[in-house]
Amino acid sequence: MALKDRLEARRRPEAGEHTSIDSPLTVIAGARDEPKAVAPPVAEDMAPKSAGLTSTVATAKAAIHALLVERHADEIDITDREGVRSRIANLAEEHVKTAGITLNRLDYGHLVDALLDEVLGLGPLQALLEDPTITEIMINNPHRIFVERRGRVHLSPVVFENAGQLRQVIDRIVSTVGRRVDESSPMCDARLRDGSRVNVVLPPLAIDGPCMTIRKFSRDKLRPDDLLAIGSATSEMIEFLRAAVRSRLSILVSGGTSSGKTTLLNILSGYIPAEERIVTVEDSAELQLLQEHVIRLESRPPNVEGKGAIEIRDLVRNALRMRPDRLIVGECRGGEALDMLQAMNTGHEGSMSTVHANSAYDAFSRLETMVLMAGADLPGRAIQKQIASAIDIVLQVERVRGGARKIVSIVEVTGLENGETQVQELFHFKQTSVDNEGNAVGLHTATGNRSIHLDRFAERGETLSEGVFEAPAFSGVARG
């Protein structure tokens, strides 16, 4: 039997990924007392610190915890230790006054610490979550944690004591957002309050112990100037993209996992004029549009019984009834592609989305497959025609050698010939070598092809600088 089949066979068929529990904090509190079928051993430093509290303090602690659940259950952000501490401290102060008890400084400190541990209790992970320079945390097993910093992945010196400690931290994290992961449903996706995304896989599916991947949400989204500073694009490319967005060309950002698609979509959305009505549709709300006239929609996973899911496609269809000028679909993965293409072809030009693909051509064939998934009984040619008339520009993003993220190609759809979408490339990144540290060395250049939309840009008052599309006269000239 193939490995995949064996794994599938071991997975219980009814195992759902999403479980809903009402109050996240109640769960945290309860998780400790609730006997589990296979209770993981609790490492020393994960044990509740409340054990040695005096009875007055213990009573106060229970009362304050109840207050915390009642008032702030929805707002606890586990990556913000200080924020949680100050909420707890405020409630503690309030409780001490209303209950008329006196606590000495030491007891008060213990009380706040014990509550903080009870709520967070993330052990070694806490420091990694709070470190703003870390963008991704990949826990392969308790003793191997990789982190990504500035595009580079390193093995972190941080380790868990054992699988039990890691397991407990995992339970904490997923339970704060009302999910559960255990032997009967060993895979779980969750989004933390701060927007970070978490994926957990437990044994026996994960062979070497529990694993968890956390994509941290960055509050400080990159701006166009950052792309220039980092070398992800040149000023000519940015200038062209700005004109393209403002002139309502429809754009598809294509790339692999974590290549920077959403970040780029966010940057491009920033160029949409303030007076336009924008509706965004996402699986987990990551976009941070600065305009005021924005409506954000987010899909919903099914509940425990596998019911109640609201798919991206449902939202896209609904979004079209909301009179948007532009539709932004966080990522096209399935049937929503058809609705999005139709929208782009019927008055919602200037819409944007991302797709997981390795090249512009690959992006088109992915779109075609997705349209077929939509169950539309359209012949291949008709689908290609829809795609070619809907999409104006495809941006390919990539993590190049060494981890830097770059726009590696900008192509423009020029038409349809013999049922095939035709494109011309305007800009690309050419890697020439690799430096001593294994980083890609190369440069972005214009190809010399001029955009077919120059008239449209002019009509809309989007003037481009002289020479934007000019290829360098000789190789070795870095632009921007």
Ligand SMILES: Nc1ncnc2c1ncn2[C@@H]1O[C@H](COP(=O)(O)OP(=O)(O)O)[C@@H](O)[C@H]1O
């Ligand atoms: N051009 C870039 N340079 C450096 N880091 C980037 C760049 N684009 C994105 N990132 C970072 O890479 C990570 C993944 O980006 P994201 O846009 O979410 O990728 P994707 O949507 O392709 O999965 C994020 O932490 C983001 O801040």
Ligand SMILES: [Mg+2]
């Ligand atoms: Mg993304």
